[in-house]
Amino acid sequence: MAHPRLPDPYRRQAQREGFASRAVYKLQAIDSRFRLFRAGQRVLDLGCSPGSWLQYVASRVGADGLVVGIDQAPLVISPQPPIHYLAMDVLSLDLTALMVLSPYFDVVVSDLAPATCGIKEVDQQRSLSLAEAAWACARQVLRPGGHFLVKVFEGPDLKHLIQRLTETFLRCHRLKPRGSRRESAELYILALHQRVGAEAGSRRQ
Ligand SMILES: C[S@@+](CC[C@H](N)C(=O)[O-])C[C@H]1O[C@@H](n2cnc3c(N)ncnc32)[C@H](O)[C@@H]1O
Numbered sequence: 290m291a292h293p294r295l296p297d298p299y300r301r302q303a304q305r306e307g308f309a310s311r312a313v314y315k316l317q318a319i320d321s322r323f324r325l326f327r328a329g330q331r332v333l334d335l336g337c338s339p340g341s342w343l344q345y346v347a348s349r350v351g352a353d354g355l356v357v358g359i360d361q362a363p364l365v366i367s368p369q370p371p372i373h374y375l376a377m378d379v380l381s382l383d384l385t386a387l388m389v390l391s392p393y394f395d396v397v398v399s400d401l402a403p404a405t406c407g408i409k410e411v412d413q414q415r416s417l418s419l420a421e422a423a424w425a426c427a428r429q430v431l432r433p434g435g436h437f438l439v440k441v442f443e444g445p446d447l448k449h450l451i452q453r454l455t456e457t458f459l460r461c462h463r464l465k466p467r468g469s470r471r472e473s474a475e476l477y478i479l480a481l482h483q484r485v486g487a488e489a490g491s492r493r494q
Contacts, residue, residue, distance in 0.1 A: 297311065299311035299314050299468050302314070303341065307344075308341040308344055308345070309339040309340040309341040309343075309344060309364075309365050309366050310339050310340070310341040311341075311468060312341050312342060312400055312468070313341035313342060313344065313345050314466075314467060314468035315400075315466040315467070315468040315469050315477070316341075316342050316345055316346075316398070316400075316438075316466075317345060317468075318466035318467040318468060319438065319464060319466050319477065319479060320345075320349070323436075323462075323479060323481070325396055325398075325436055325438070326346060326349035326350055326396065327349070327350070328349075328350060328351045328353060328354065329350065329351065329353040329354050330349075330350045330354050330355075330395040330396060331350075331354065331355040331356075331357075331391050331393065331394045331395050331396075332346045332350060332354065332355070332356045332357070332394060332395065332396045332397075332398065333357050333359070333387070333394040333396070333397045333398070333426075333427075333430060334346060334356060334357065334358040334359070334398050334399075334400075335359050335360075335379055335397065335398070335399040335400075335401055335423045335426065336359070336360055336379070336399055336400045336401030336402060336419070336423075336440075337358030337359060337360045337364070337374070337400070338358075338360035338362040338363060338364050338365070339362075339364060339365040339366070340358070340364040340365055340366035340368075342358075342398060342400055343356055343358045343364070343366065343368065343372050343374075344366060346398070347371055347372050350371060351371070352370070352371060353371075354371045355371050355373070355390070355391055356371050356372045356373070357372075357373045357374075357375065357387065357390050357391065357394075358372065358373070358374045358375070359374075359375045359376075359377050359379060359382070359387070360374075360376070360377075361376065361377065361378045361379075363376070373390055375387065375390075379401060379419065379422045379423065379426065380418070380419075380422050382422070382426055384426070384429055384430070387426075387430065388430065391430075392430070393430055393431070393432045393435075394427075394430050394431055394432065394435065395432060395435050395436075396431075396435060396436045396437075396438070397423070397426070397427040397430065397431050397435070397436075397437050397438070398437075398438040398439075399419070399420065399423035399427075399437075399438065399439040399440060400440050401416075401419040401420070401422070401423055401439075401440065402416070402419070402440065402475075403415035403416050403418075403419055409474070410444075412442060412474070413442045413443070413444030413446070413474070414444075414446070416440075416441050416442035416444075416474075416475075417441060417442070417444060417446055417447060417450065419441075420439045420440070420441040420450060420478075421450060423437075423439050424437070424439065424450065424453070424454070428457075428488065428489040429489050431483055431488060432483070432488070433483055433484070433485040433486070433487070433488055434482055434483060434485070435482075435483050436458075436479070436480065436481050436482065436483075437454070437458070437479075437480040437483070438477060438478070438479050438480075439477065439478050439480075440475055440476070440477050441475070441476065441477075441478060442474040442475055442476075443474045443475075443476055444474075450478070451463075451478060454478060454480040455480075456487075457480070457483060457484060457487045458480035458481055458482055458483050458484065458487075459481060459482040459484060460480070460481045460482065461478060461479070461480050461481070462478070462479045462481075463476055463477075463478060464476060464477040464478075464479055465477075
């Protein structure tokens, strides 16, 4: 385990490169492998504060794209187009406010993380509730063929969410990207290519 007082190379790199947080390198690692983002895309970022994923995605989708970030905490970056920020709790999300900005998204990413209490089972459950809320939102706005990336803490109940994603997308991957601390229970589920007809409104579920 890394010594807690050793400087974190990712944090220093983020400061040097002008990113709001070290979290950017996890998304960058996933994107380098799977090529999630392209110019002109519409991307929804759940749990976007302080804003490093917004910065990264904005650079990938460019001026013709759209990046909407939602968080209950304020950003440390100042959002300029293509970035839009909505201050909201994802556990009581107002989809109308979101869909005014765009009725659909090509990619939905969630780096939502709960306030942790140190009790493993409680923290897992809180993380899973946020991941479920992210999926409930993504189901409403993700276009057919679109991708969903979600952070969640490893735990026994995770298999139910993974099963639903496996049914809804062509491919699912469990990822522990570069930059994710080895001692952290977090992992990312990447669900690629939402099956046509699997989006909300086209099926019973
Ligand atoms: C790890 S941080 C995200 C870092 C971000 N990806 C970045 O690159 O800057 C997790 C975020 O989840 C947010 N969050 C946790 N619970 C939330 C909720 N119920 N509604 C909205 N945001 C929430 C926190 O406020 C926090 O900003």
